Amino acid sequence: QVHLVETGGGLVQAGGSLRLSCAGSGLTFNWYVMSWFRQAPGKEREFVANIGRRSASTDMGDSVKGRFTISRDDAKNTVYLQMNNLRPEDTAVYYCAAAHSLYASGSVVDYDYWGQGTQVTVSS
Numbered sequence: 417q418v419h420l421v422e423t424g425g426g427l428v429q430a431g432g433s434l435r436l437s438c439a440g441s442g443l444t445f446n447w448y449v450m451s452w453f454r455q456a457p458g459k460e461r462e463f464v465a466n467i468g469r470r471s472a473s474t475d476m477g478d479s480v481k482g483r484f485t486i487s488r489d490d491a492k493n494t495v496y497l498q499m500n501n502l503r504p505e506d507t508a509v510y511y512c513a514a515a516h517s518l519y520a521s522g523s524v525v526d527y528d529y530w531g532q533g534t535q536v537t538v539s540s
Contacts, residue, residue: 418442418529420512425534428502432538436497438512438531446470449515450488450495451527454508454536463522464510465497473520480506502538509533 424436436452451466465476465486474486485498495512513527521527 418514420514420529420531422510422512422531422534425510425536427537427539430503430538430540432502433498433500434502434536436499436510436512436534436536438495438497440493440495440514443514443529445493446490447516448528449517449520450486451513451515451520451522452486452495452497452510453513453524454506454510455533456508459508461511461524462508463524466520466522467495468520469518475520475522477522499536502536504538504540507536507538509535 419441420438422438428434452464453461454464455461463477467474467486467488483501488495511533512531514529515527
């Protein structure tokens, strides 16, 4: 059974930083494209970042470019999201997702597995 577990969320002031981690189990991690999405109350789930197999590519959502970085450590079955210069509008539940695909996607429907999410709250 596949599990994705996100950690690292919390409360931070605007301008601060957090690093989210997502640990995977029950899957051959390096076969999967890994992504982060987020969902704020009353809004649709939004693409944040993805990273291709073997870190071949990365893509960031427009709202986080220049502030967030995605990386992965396949030896640890873990993907990370480094978030700098956080803003109140970054407040959301952040989800990790895995897609068994050759191509990285920013679409929710392309992902096979999801974590439970971790709350990030940025105060002004």
